[in-house]
Amino acid sequence: MQVVLNSGDTVKLTKEDVLVERKGRDDFALLEGSHFLTLLDTNVTRELKEEGLVREIIRAVQTYRKELNLPVDLRVDLFIQAHTWLQNVLVEHDELMQRNLILNNVHFEGKPDMRSFHVEGNEIKMFIKS
Incomplete structure (x- = not known):
């Protein structure tokens, strides 16, 4: 995949160059398994x-x-x-x-x-x- 920067330069990215990280919103906990994704509201009412x-x-x-x-x-x-x-x-x-x-x-x-x-x-x- 190629990405064009604001400067106009083109950079080639591979899978190894990209890190996808899932993160829950504030006051939420995120747990990910091989076949599931759980988002838990940690707000204490x-x-x-x-x-x-x-x-x-x-x-x-x-x-x-x-x-x-x-x-x-x-x-x-x-x-x-x-x-x-x-x-x-x-x-x-x-x-x-x-x-x-x-x-x-x-x-x-x-x-x-x-x-x-x-x-x-x-x-x-x-x-x-x-």
């Missing part, structure tokens, strides 16, 4: 961030239950003290909490002897009542 935060809280509750040697199938009441915005996030994701934890109820109030946990930079105090 507010909804995804909140769901991730709730999943980290679920993990903390499960760890706390284990430390208390509670049977896996025992229904408990969970008491939580956290910022109001975080309480609202937990209320919005109540189904996810219920699906992953065996709860009677979640109460947003303090109890004596609450345990303090830090989840993604947020302090959360919890108490489990069996």
Whole structure:
């Protein structure tokens, strides 16, 4: 293949002279295999961030239950003290909490002897009542 430059000169290019590189747009990841090309949106939306935060809280509750040697199938009441915005996030994701934890109820109030946990930079105090 011949390419004409702005100067008017002609340059002959071969396959070895050309490198074709596929690149995703900003905030996208591109993965290429022998028979596929995948473009993944890596933007973290507010909804995804909140769901991730709730999943980290679920993990903390499960760890706390284990430390208390509670049977896996025992229904408990969970008491939580956290910022109001975080309480609202937990209320919005109540189904996810219920699906992953065996709860009677979640109460947003303090109890004596609450345990303090830090989840993604947020302090959360919890108490489990069996």
